[in-house]
Amino acid sequence: MDKAEVIAILGKWEGYELESGRRTADETEVELRLKVTNDGKHMCSGCGGTVTAVHETTWREVRDLPILGARTVIRVPRRRVLCAQCGPKLERLSWLEPYARVTNRLAESVARLCSVLPVKHVAEHFGLGWQTVKEIDKAWLKGTLGPIDFSGVTMLVMDEFAIQKGHRYATVVADARTKRVLWVGRGRSRKEIRAFFELLGEQRGRQIVAVAIDMNTAYELEIRDHCPNARIVYDLFHVVAKYGREVIDRVRVDEANRLRHDKPARKVVKSSRWILLRNRENIRNEEDLVKLDELLQANEALTTVYILKDDLKRLWSYRQEEWARKFWQQWYNRAIASKIAPLVEFATKLKVYLHGILAHCRWNLHTSVIEGINNKIKVIKRMAYGFRDDEYFFLKIRAAFPGIP
Numbered sequence: 001m002d003k004a005e006v007i008a009i010l011g012k013w014e015g016y017e018l019e020s021g022r023r024t025a026d027e028t029e030v031e032l033r034l035k036v037t038n039d040g041k042h043m044c045s046g047c048g049g050t051v052t053a054v055h056e057t058t059w060r061e062v063r064d065l066p067i068l069g070a071r072t073v074i075r076v077p078r079r080r081v082l083c084a085q086c087g088p089k090l091e092r093l094s095w096l097e098p099y100a101r102v103t104n105r106l107a108e109s110v111a112r113l114c115s116v117l118p119v120k121h122v123a124e125h126f127g128l129g130w131q132t133v134k135e136i137d138k139a140w141l142k143g144t145l146g147p148i149d150f151s152g153v154t155m156l157v158m159d160e161f162a163i164q165k166g167h168r169y170a171t172v173v174a175d176a177r178t179k180r181v182l183w184v185g186r187g188r189s190r191k192e193i194r195a196f197f198e199l200l201g202e203q204r205g206r207q208i209v210a211v212a213i214d215m216n217t218a219y220e221l222e223i224r225d226h227c228p229n230a231r232i233v234y235d236l237f238h239v240v241a242k243y244g245r246e247v248i249d250r251v252r253v254d255e256a257n258r259l260r261h262d263k264p265a266r267k268v269v270k271s272s273r274w275i276l277l278r279n280r281e282n283i284r285n286e287e288d289l290v291k292l293d294e295l296l297q298a299n300e301a302l303t304t305v306y307i308l309k310d311d312l313k314r315l316w317s318y319r320q321e322e323w324a325r326k327f328w329q330q331w332y333n334r335a336i337a338s339k340i341a342p343l344v345e346f347a348t349k350l351k352v353y354l355h356g357i358l359a360h361c362r363w364n365l366h367t368s369v370i371e372g373i374n375n376k377i378k379v380i381k382r383m384a385y386g387f388r389d390d391e392y393f394f395l396k397i398r399a400a401f402p403g404i405p
């Protein structure tokens with residue numbers, strides 16, 4: 001390779017060439033001065049038309065990829081053309097966006113690193129500001145993700161996640177088939193999620209056949225309004241978690257109170273939360289299994305709610321709606337006959353939502369697609385969320401879940 005070739009590889013500043021370069025004494029920074037080579041026709045950044053008249057030329061300083069580890073600043077004579085259509089406009093360059101402070105190839109490197117590293121680290125690596133790196137990544141994501149592609153989307157999964165623990169919420173919508181995140185928006189109210197359905201549009205809304213959600217959310221009414229042909233499917237995980245909180249936990253506390261004169265027995269019941277909420281097949285420790293059995297033998301109410309929890313889960317294994325309905329009726333009768341107040345209350349409430357449990361027979365959907373998303377969101381939040389820019393955060397989530405074709 002001769003010198004010119006090396007410079008050409010380093011450069012690639014289309015329409016310009018290297019005029020001179022210098023390096024700071026401590027060798028940490030390189031400054032390159034470019035000169036114009038294209039003097040004939042210029043492209044207008046407004047309309048893309050060809051313009052020959054140059055309105056003015058100003059010097060701009062932009063950052064480029066580091067050269068052999070040194071920060072690289074290039075000084076570029078930037079032309080403003082006089083377009084017949086648009087008036088004075090910056091010349092369009094293939095390697096530098098109008099008003100950009102970094103070249104396109106540096107922007108691309110920044111964005112690629114931002115997909116795996118925290119913004120802070122990327123900023124340190126390139127010697128750029130946090131805010132600059134974030135804006136570069138955001139613009140890159142916007143450009144590459146583009147508008148939401150709804151093609152082939154017929155089944156949805158919707159769930160909420162906390163932006164700040166217990167305070168602000170956001171809603172994430174994914175394609176149930178490909179697990180691609182379609183939309184993320186602030187809030188979880190009907191009004192707040194309406195923006196998604198407006199993007200989906202009326203015609204595509206009619207093509208949605210099923211949507212998996214947690215019961216007890218505002219989502220359902222909004223889905224009915226915009227997706228008239230969709231069946232609502234309740235997620236097993238959420239229902240069972242609710243059962244744990246509203247039935248098992250309360251019965252356990254009631255039992256512990258009942259045993260207040262029997263200190264050792266009370267202690268066993270009080271400390272049994274973990275063991276009761278866990279699936280039996282996930283308890284590996286022999287001692288814990290013995291403890292569970294002893295606990296259940298000694299406490300009838302706990303045994304009842306424990307067994308009914310396992311049976312409740314079986315509802316989601318049915319593929320025939322009629323069989324599921326029969327099984328539900330038996331479950332419901334047993335719950336009511338138990339006369340255990342929290343259980344009776346839960347069964348009565350759940351009855352209203354039966355349609356969404358039975359829908360699972362036909363549409364085997366789970367919001368657990370989004371449970372996985374939730375964990376990844378936590379990581380993204382740590383990596384990118386320093387400045388509370390929702391739009392950026394949501395773009396990062398979309399980019400992290402491109403889906404499987």
Ligand SMILES: [Zn+2]
Nearest residue numbers: 044047083086
């Ligand atoms: Zn123009």
